[in-house]
Amino acid sequence: MALMGLLHSFGLPLQRVLIYAWHPLIVWEFAGSGHVDAVAVAFVFIALLSRRRNLETATGIALGCAVLVKLFPIVLFPALYKRWGWRMPAAFALTVAIAYLPYLSIGWRAALGYLPGYTQEEGLQSGSRFFFLSLARRLFGEANVPNMAFIIFAGLVLSMIAAWCFFRPEASDTSYLKRTFILASAFILLLSPRYEWYFALLIPFLCFVPFVPMFALTASAFLLYLLWFEEKPNQTIIIHFYLYAVFGLLCIFPLWRLLERRSREDAIRRRYIRPPV
Numbered sequence: 001m002a003l004m005g006l007l008h009s010f011g012l013p014l015q016r017v018l019i020y021a022w023h024p025l026i027v028w029e030f031a032g033s034g035h036v037d038a039v040a041v042a043f044v045f046i047a048l049l050s051r052r053r054n055l056e057t058a059t060g061i062a063l064g065c066a067v068l069v070k071l072f073p074i075v076l077f078p079a080l081y082k083r084w085g086w087r088m089p090a091a092f093a094l095t096v097a098i099a100y101l102p103y104l105s106i107g108w109r110a111a112l113g114y115l116p117g118y119t120q121e122e123g124l125q126s127g128s129r130f131f132f133l134s135l136a137r138r139l140f141g142e143a144n145v146p147n148m149a150f151i152i153f154a155g156l157v158l159s160m161i162a163a164w165c166f167f168r169p170e171a172s173d174t175s176y177l178k179r180t181f182i183l184a185s186a187f188i189l190l191l192s193p194r195y196e197w198y199f200a201l202l203i204p205f206l207c208f209v210p211f212v213p214m215f216a217l218t219a220s221a222f223l224l225y226l227l228w229f230e231e232k233p234n235q236t237i238i239i240h241f242y243l244y245a246v247f248g249l250l251c252i253f254p255l256w257r258l259l260e261r262r263s264r265e266d267a268i269r270r271r272y273i274r275p276p277v
Contacts (some may be wrong), residue, residue: 004017009049009053012208016208020204023215024219025218025221026203029197035197035200037070037198039069040066043062043073047060047062047066048177051080056091057088061091064095064099065095068095072198072201075183078161078166079165079176080176081166083166130190130192131237132150134240157186158183161179161182162183165183178209185214188201189244193224194224194236202214214247223243
């Protein structure tokens, strides 16, 4: 409903919701497998709808609920935040704090549950989870590319995008939506998930930004199921290489069109806007 409400608010055809509802990954992972990520995605789009309606408190509460379900939506905070506003961050912090309050009696470390163990089990601490880090280690040697170097690099990339979201004025009503999509995409690409349902976060954005390369990437994420049957040596990096290589190749054409359009616009401005004498 939040997705349809957001489409309606921008005057877009409601039929676009089918891009999300009929996407193979959504049908399989949410309708078929019932992954809890569906709840997180729903709260993210409630936050986006609230942001559209200038409901800062509701935006913070919805984003807080999304983070309580799955931690990763926290990276979307800079794109949803209105500069110098205090209601949204206050509502976000209060929502998370209230939800964790009943568990503080066991200590804050215990309240984190299995999160520390999960980061170790999934290779986040060793760096084996990250495709681009694994690829760099293959090219330059594992000893020459430490995990911390990649974490710093990823942090810098996300921080630069966050700063761009914060300081650059919004050119249109959809600017915050596109920025949220860019932040989410950058995070997922850097994380390079081993589990295909993580890509589901990106799919609803395709209803507003029909970016064909991202549709291809999310649809191809089914290849990660091969790791469930038998994980052979180098299989993980090969599958991820295919996913991101195809995505990168498909990005060339829209990027070329974007650069060409901007070049044409600059030429028009130089032609008709003369400097004062």
